[in-house]
Amino acid sequence: MRRVAVTGMGVISPIGNTVAEFENSLRRGVCGVGHITRYDTAGLPVKVAAEVKGFHPEMYMEYGEVRRTDLYAQYAMAAASQAMEDSGILGEVPSERLGVYFGSGIGGIGSCLKETERLMKQGASRVSPYSIPMMISNMAAGLLAIAYRAKGPCLPVVTACATSSHAIGEAYRCIRFGYADAVLTGGAEAGINPLIMAGFTNCNALSLRADPSESSLPFDRRRDGFVMGEGAGALVLENWETAVRRKATIYAEMVGYGNTCDAYHVTLPQPDAVSSSRAIAQAMEEAAAKEKVPPEQTYFNAHGTGTPVNDAVETLAIKRVFAQNAHKLYVSSIKSMTGHMMGAAGAAEAIASILTLNSGIVAPTAGYREPDPACDLNYVPQKAVQADIRLALSLSLGFGGHNACLAFHKTEEMA
Amino acid sequence: MVMFEKLAAVIAEQKGMPISAVKEESTLEELGVDSLDAVDILMTLEDVFGIKLDMRRRIRTVKEILEVLTDAGARE
Numbered sequence A: 001m002r003r004v005a006v007t008g009m010g011v012i013s014p015i016g017n018t019v020a021e022f023e024n025s026l027r028r029g030v031c032g033v034g035h036i037t038r039y040d041t042a043g044l045p046v047k048v049a050a051e052v053k054g055f056h057p058e059m060y061m062e063y064g065e066v067r068r069t070d071l072y073a074q075y076a077m078a079a080a081s082q083a084m085e086d087s088g089i090l091g092e093v094p095s096e097r098l099g100v101y102f103g104s105g106i107g108g109i110g111s112c113l114k115e116t117e118r119l120m121k122q123g124a125s126r127v128s129p130y131s132i133p134m135m136i137s138n139m140a141a142g143l144l145a146i147a148y149r150a151k152g153p154c155l156p157v158v159t160a161c162a163t164s165s166h167a168i169g170e171a172y173r174c175i176r177f178g179y180a181d182a183v184l185t186g187g188a189e190a191g192i193n194p195l196i197m198a199g200f201t202n203c204n205a206l207s208l209r210a211d212p213s214e215s216s217l218p219f220d221r222r223r224d225g226f227v228m229g230e231g232a233g234a235l236v237l238e239n240w241e242t243a244v245r246r247k248a249t250i251y252a253e254m255v256g257y258g259n260t261c262d263a264y265h266v267t268l269p270q271p272d273a274v275s276s277s278r279a280i281a282q283a284m285e286e287a288a289a290k291e292k293v294p295p296e297q298t299y300f301n302a303h304g305t306g307t308p309v310n311d312a313v314e315t316l317a318i319k320r321v322f323a324q325n326a327h328k329l330y331v332s333s334i335k336s337m338t339g340h341m342m343g344a345a346g347a348a349e350a351i352a353s354i355l356t357l358n359s360g361i362v363a364p365t366a367g368y369r370e371p372d373p374a375c376d377l378n379y380v381p382q383k384a385v386q387a388d389i390r391l392a393l394s395l396s397l398g399f400g401g402h403n404a405c406l407a408f409h410k411t412e413e414m415a
Numbered sequence B: 001m002v003m004f005e006k007l008a009a010v011i012a013e014q015k016g017m018p019i020s021a022v023k024e025e026s027t028l029e030e031l032g033v034d035s036l037d038a039v040d041i042l043m044t045l046e047d048v049f050g051i052k053l054d055m056r057r058r059i060r061t062v063k064e065i066l067e068v069l070t071d072a073g074a075r076e
Helices: A019-028 A063-067 A072-087 A109-122 A131-135 A139-148 A160-176 A194-202 A240-245 A274-288 A307-327 A344-360 B002-016 B037-047 B060-069
Strands: A004-012 A098-103 A182-189 A229-238 A251-263 A298-301 A331-332 A391-398 A402-407
Touching: A004 A072, A004 A160, A004 A182, A004 A240, A004 A344, A019 A344, A063 A182, A063 B002, A072 A109, A072 A139, A072 A182, A072 A344, A098 A139, A098 A160, A109 A131, A109 A194, A131 A139, A131 A240, A160 A182, A160 A251, A160 A391, A160 A402, A182 A331, A182 A344, A229 A240, A229 A344, A251 A274, A251 A344, A251 A391, A274 A307, A274 A391, A274 A402, A298 A344, A307 A391, A344 A391, A344 A402, A344 B002, A344 B037, B002 B037, B002 B060, B037 B060
Parallel strands: A098 A182, A298 A331, A298 A391
Antiparallel strands: A004 A229, A004 A251, A182 A229, A251 A402, A391 A402
């Protein structure tokens, strides 16, 4: 089986619209949560979200294309174009050997809402001919394939909040088993609208706290739900040999992937964490073939949503795998800064993990102050720390019981 | 000519191009207008001229859109 290199990264997020800005915010513990600006929240219980700021799709797409794409696909195009440029892969592998594994949890829901309104107010004859390509959640992958003439395997993944972790994991296997030489992968989401927010509010998943800096509180005793985020994360994964041959910058080696399902409940995680811990164990086992990294040198990028149930069950999942060593890990949730980017979360968190492998700086769980007895690991509170990290694991858990864990190893050989 | 100018303005606005780039003899392909854009243009024209247009008619040029408008009884 072939080795897999990470050679490109791109991000649009509530804490920065480039990888450099994103990294700078992670290191400083900048919180991207603010009062909702996209719609009027008067009379509504949820007042805060982590919105992307200062995004200009025309920087990445033609005007005509912007008009006929949903915001989620625009975020995808933007993050992907950064990652592709960063990797320099275009033209280096044949079109037929370039793949796209790119997902979205919800897809073009903003467009769906707008067209529903037109249907109701103006009738069926006024529903836009673009409505279907704008709302379907595979279209980001389709658009990316068109943009880069990627004619290899194309797989848009949909596993709710675990979407982009599964996309990256499947892309890794695609290269590992030789189906492609490079894959553009990740996920995008744009769900900050009254419908999605009401839906998540009414299943008691969102934080009702009004102070933006005190609302996304993963692992903290005061946590009362997650804060909606949005954006996109993109990675270029590449056959190791190809990357070395063309002297590409290799940010990390991807060394493991676990994929399991709770098969338990539509929204609640399985309380005993049997399946989520098995996803971690699978990724660890695969990673161990490269090197058995001690827990003191392992960073665990947690799903850490800030819902009371997720963080406790996730802590249990980590303990099931690492037992007495769980306390030696560096565990943090960047959702304390980015909010929950849903289908884009796994990709943004994979990038954060890879940045940590390169810099030795572990992003904090910003805002964490009050310990919860059910969450008793080292969550790197408030401030980033320096550590000699060699292995980074990133866990994502989605509605539907979807569990994905990714493993990245520090690059030692110079390409 | 007023009809053409109104049409050119709709196409220019949709594609983000100057109105002067739209000629009567332009093919839709030259203008980067695909089949979805064409329906979107016809829908907009229905509102502009307050008429019903044949959405299924195949159109390849700006001139053919003018014909669709004329056939539907659009007035300048």
